[in-house]
Amino acid sequence: MAEHQGLLPSEQPLRLLDESGVPVSETDLRMPGSQRLLEAYASLVIGRRVNDQASALVRQGRLAVYPSSHGQEACQTGAALALADGDWLFPTYRDTAAVVARGVDPVEVLTLLKGDWHAGYDPYEHNVAPQATPLATQLLHAVGVAHAARLRGEDTVVMALCGDGATSEGDFHEALNFAAVFRAPVVFFVQNNEYAISVPLAKQSAAPSLAHKGVGYGVNGERVDGNDAAAVLTVLEDAVGAARSGEGPRLVEAHTYRMQAHTNADDASRYRSEDEVDPWVARDPLLRMEAYLRKKRVLTKARQTEITERAEAVATAMREGVNRDVQPDGAELFAHVFASPTPQLTEQAAFLADELSREGN
Amino acid sequence: MATEKLSMAQALNRALRDSLAEDPAVYVFGEDVGPLGGVFRITDGLTAEFGEDRCFDTPLAESGIVGMAVGMAMNGMRPVVEMQFDAFAYPAFEQIVSHVAKTRNRTRGRVGLPMVIRVPFAGGIGGVEHHCDSSEAYYAHTPGLKVVTPATPEDAYHLLREAIASPDPVVFMEPKKLYWAKDEVDFDRPSPGIGRAVVRREGTDATLIAYGPAVPTALEAAEAAAQEGRSLQVVDARSVVPFDDETVCAAVRSTGRAVVVAEASGYASVASEIVARVTERCFHSLAAPVRRVTGFDIPFPPPKLERFQLPSVDRILDAVDDLQWEDQ
Numbered sequence: 001m002a003e004h005q006g007l008l009p010s011e012q013p014l015r016l017l018d019e020s021g022v023p024v025s026e027t028d029l030r031m032p033g034s035q036r037l038l039e040a041y042a043s044l045v046i047g048r049r050v051n052d053q054a055s056a057l058v059r060q061g062r063l064a065v066y067p068s069s070h071g072q073e074a075c076q077t078g079a080a081l082a083l084a085d086g087d088w089l090f091p092t093y094r095d096t097a098a099v100v101a102r103g104v105d106p107v108e109v110l111t112l113l114k115g116d117w118h119a120g121y122d123p124y125e126h127n128v129a130p131q132a133t134p135l136a137t138q139l140l141h142a143v144g145v146a147h148a149a150r151l152r153g154e155d156t157v158v159m160a161l162c163g164d165g166a167t168s169e170g171d172f173h174e175a176l177n178f179a180a181v182f183r184a185p186v187v188f189f190v191q192n193n194e195y196a197i198s199v200p201l202a203k204q205s206a207a208p209s210l211a212h213k214g215v216g217y218g219v220n221g222e223r224v225d226g227n228d229a230a231a232v233l234t235v236l237e238d239a240v241g242a243a244r245s246g247e248g249p250r251l252v253e254a255h256t257y258r259m260q261a262h263t264n265a266d267d268a269s270r271y272r273s274e275d276e277v278d279p280w281v282a283r284d285p286l287l288r289m290e291a292y293l294r295k296k297r298v299l300t301k302a303r304q305t306e307i308t309e310r311a312e313a314v315a316t317a318m319r320e321g322v323n324r325d326v327q328p329d330g331a332e333l334f335a336h337v338f339a340s341p342t343p344q345l346t347e348q349a350a351f352l353a354d355e356l357s358r359e360g361n
Numbered sequence: 362m363a364t365e366k367l368s369m370a371q372a373l374n375r376a377l378r379d380s381l382a383e384d385p386a387v388y389v390f391g392e393d394v395g396p397l398g399g400v401f402r403i404t405d406g407l408t409a410e411f412g413e414d415r416c417f418d419t420p421l422a423e424s425g426i427v428g429m430a431v432g433m434a435m436n437g438m439r440p441v442v443e444m445q446f447d448a449f450a451y452p453a454f455e456q457i458v459s460h461v462a463k464t465r466n467r468t469r470g471r472v473g474l475p476m477v478i479r480v481p482f483a484g485g486i487g488g489v490e491h492h493c494d495s496s497e498a499y500y501a502h503t504p505g506l507k508v509v510t511p512a513t514p515e516d517a518y519h520l521l522r523e524a525i526a527s528p529d530p531v532v533f534m535e536p537k538k539l540y541w542a543k544d545e546v547d548f549d550r551p552s553p554g555i556g557r558a559v560v561r562r563e564g565t566d567a568t569l570i571a572y573g574p575a576v577p578t579a580l581e582a583a584e585a586a587a588q589e590g591r592s593l594q595v596v597d598a599r600s601v602v603p604f605d606d607e608t609v610c611a612a613v614r615s616t617g618r619a620v621v622v623a624e625a626s627g628y629a630s631v632a633s634e635i636v637a638r639v640t641e642r643c644f645h646s647l648a649a650p651v652r653r654v655t656g657f658d659i660p661f662p663p664p665k666l667e668r669f670q671l672p673s674v675d676r677i678l679d680a681v682d683d684l685q686w687e688d689q
Contacts (some may be wrong), residue, residue: 118467129435130467134459140425141460144432144440151388151414152437170452174425181420336470337505339528342556342603 006220009211013223013255014232019283021291022331030234034298040077040229041289041299041306047073047097048286049311050106053318054096054113058264062322063113067094071227074285075191077101078232078254079159082187082240088127090142090160094191095131098161102126106314107321116328135166139175139188146184146243157185157243159236165196167210176217176251184245187236188219188251193258198271214251226254227285230292257283329358351355370540372514373403376521377441381411381444384439387525391426391443391479400445401481401540405624414687427453427478431460434474435529441525447482448491450638454499461530462505463585477524477531482510483574483624485538485671487664494661495625497573501601501634508601509555510534511615512576514544516599519552534601558605560612564594567618567681570609570635572598575622575672582622582677595683601631606638613639614646618684622672627655644685649685 015024016031023031032040051073054066069076072094080101083089091099100106103126109122112131119130129145132138142160149156166172167190179186190210194201207213214221220242232254235300239250257280261268293299334341334349341349367375380387389404395418399403407416419426423444431442450457453598457478461666465473484493500508507529511517517535524531555558561576562583571579581595596612598605613619619639623632636651654672662670 117469118463119469122471123435123468124471130464131470134455137428137460140428140456141432141435143425144429144434145436146432147429148433148436148438170422171424171428171456174420174422174428177420177422178425178429261447332469336463336466336468338507338603339473343606344603 002175007215007218009209009214009221009253010222013225014231014235015225015228016234016290017228017288019288021288021295029231032230032233034293034296036233037230037293038298038303040081040233041293042310043077043081043101044073044229044286044289045290045307046311046314047076047101048271049315050097050100050318052109053315055260055264057110057319057322063110064115065263065265066113067263068260069094069097071280071284072191072193072256073097074229074232074289075189075226075254075256077229078236079161079189081233082236083157083159085117086127086154086156088129088142088145088156088158089118090129090138090158091131091242092138092161092163092166093131093133094163095161098129099128100314102128104128106318110322114322116326120326136162136169136175137164137169140171140178142186143175143179143182143184146179146186147182150183150185155244157240159187159189159240161189161191163196164190164192164194164201164204164210165199167213168189168204173217176249179249180217180219181244183248185246185281186249187239187243188249189236190253191256192253193256195258195272197262197266199271209253211251211253217250219249221251221253223253223255224262226256227283227288229285229289363549364545366543367514367546368541368543369511369514369517369535370401370403371522372518372546373535373618374405374407376518377404377407377630378410378526380441380522380525381407381415384525386432386436386439387415387441389441389443390419390430392419392421392445394418394443399443401537403479403535404443408650423450423453424456427461428458430465430476430478431456431474435464435472436478439475439525441477441479443479445481446492447480447494447496450478450496451481457500457506457532458503460529462503462600465529466505470600473528475528477521477533479533479535481535481537481540484540484661484667485574487667488537489664490661490662493667495623495656497534497601498625498630501631505530507531507555508534509599510536510573510601511599512536512539512561512571512573512597514542515546515550516552518546518548520555520599523552523555529652531555538574539577542577546551550580556600556603556605558596558598558600558608560594560608561597562590562593562595564616566592566616567620567684568594568596568612568616569620569622569677570596570598570612570639571622572601572631574624578672578674579677580621581675582674582681585674586678586681591681604635604638606642609635610639610642613643617646617648619647619651620680620684621651622654624656624671627653628658630655648682652680652683653678
């Protein structure tokens with residue numbers, strides 16, 4: 001029983017900073033060093049800029065759609081920063097900012113939404129899996145990558161992301177169970193942003209918290225304030241450290257909020273009121289970290305300017321890259337179905353090529 | 362090694378053993394495949410020989426098994442997973458269709474998934490419900506999956522070795538009713554490879570096209586027809602995806618008549634696809650419309666009724682009789 005108690009998450013989400021950026025008095029949680037927090041802050045600012053630039057590109061008709069993580073940047077940043085170079089990140093469609101924070105070129109990330117191809121980046125370049133659109137399926141892939149690494153004696157850790165809605169999917173449960181049974185070094189990081197498109201958390205789960213779901217699998221669960229970048233970073237770093245040292249998987253639930261609609265194609269006013277959204281504006285993860293770092297005099301005006309300029313440079317590159325029209329080659333449709341095309345695909349490729357050549361005339 | 366008399370189950374076991382021994386990236390896992398050796402004993406002795414890391418039992422969750430295999434394949438391994446029975450693979454359907462089949466394409470060729478999903482399939486063993494489905498069409502309809510099915514122990518050995526060595530994911534359909542039939546296996550004979558059909562019996566009057574569990578039935582029918590003075594050629598398609606149009610169509614053109622034999626329900630089936638392909642390509646060589654002998658469009662029957670669902674020698678011969686011989 002005592003051991004099971006240890007699996008349960010804290011009563012309240014762990015915190016280092018309150019909503020105004022003041023350190024909370026009673027906590028055992030380690031505060032990251034100033035330089036680390038400055039790095040996290042820069043990543044937050046860039047993540048926010050990436051989110052808002054991508055949303056703007058949707059309005060301009062350059063992207064088909066963009067599921068924004070605006071307001072969840074502390075989670076996005078923390079997920080990427082907690083990992084070492086050789087580790088893996090398994091993101092969902094809403095985790096573009098995390099993928100960018102891991103080092104992937106945002107224009108390559110947006111290939112999917114630009115419509116040029118599906119996954120636009122090389123997963124092996126930064127050890128970032130393609131963004132998953134099906135819910136929770138990628139969590140099992142994360143377990144497989146981690147298990148393979150462990151079998152080879154490597155100390156790789158895998159960070160697997162999903163949202164609150166995905167915790168209802170069967171694959172979420174299978175992934176936690178498999179990871180626990182095989183002691184696979186996976187950190188399951190649930191960004192509970194309160195909504196699965198229109199369905200609120202209360203209709204998604206009757207569990208005391210999503211982190212409680214770990215106990216049924218023998219997985220240690222933890223809850224963290226998802227808008228407190230310092231706390232998210234520490235909790236995830238600790239989880240990654242535990243996984244790396246052979247303690248098996250961890251489940252971390254971040255309590256955050258989806259500030260915008262599911263995507264630009266969604267109308268959030270149909271299922272939630274402004275009164276509900278308003279309090280979350282004050283809980284913005286950027287404002288909180290900024291207030292703390294300013295007070296500590298770590299974030300000087302010069303540094304702030306430099307960070308803003310970096311974010312603007314990323315946004316400019318995004319605009320240029322996304323606005324660059326690329327006409328994908330129809331012949332490529334047949335190139336990656338198998339390692340080499342079957343006779344049938346060769347025939348179909350020739351058919352399309354012929355059709356295109358006649359169109360050209 | 363030369364030649365040995367083996368059952369298909371033993372030949373499959375040998376293929377797994379040889380693959381595990383030759384390639385340290387090969388891992389075998391699934392439900393009951395460890396110390397038990399699988400419910401059909403295909404993985405018999407592998408855990409003892411190669412250790413618990415290389416051949417291991419998983420929790421009982423098919424989506425989990427296939428999903429984990431996807432991750433292992435992403436990370437440099439060649440997983441070979443067992444779905445205990447055809448219908449037990451359905452919980453893994455999303456993983457198979459959305460990830461196993463699409464990952465190479467989604468990633469523009471950067472991430473291939475060299476993995477094998479072994480599926481004991483089809484009836485003929487008196488199995489109760491959910492144990493006898495012919496599910497090949499679901500996989501064959503999904504671009505990105507190779508789908509093969511052996512009909513002889515020798516083919517089982519070579520096809521499984523080739524499936525494991527393939528850079529693409531392969532759904533390996535094992536006809537359970539043929540697991541125990543023994544035949545000579547020549548390990549040294551060059552294999553036709555995935556994507557090739559073979560002519561199992563020469564004949565001049567009509568061509569029977571079959572795969573997996575229907576092949577021995579087609580051969581029996583050809584033998585019976587020979588007694589009656591009709592010479593039937595039998596083609597074993599072996600590879601449902603990619604399909605060997607060349608061999609199949611050459612065979613059909615040589616006789617001018619064809620019957621496709623398959624155990625699965627006929628509607629929207631692999632058999633239908635073969636009929637369409639043969640008709641499109643061989644129309645001017647055909648003396649009669651291509652016929653099908655398939656299962657009825659019903660859920661697989663209970664054991665006492667399954668004989669009505671399985672292609673039989675009589676049904677094949679009746680279909681052959683229907684091929685407009687009076688026009689000759």
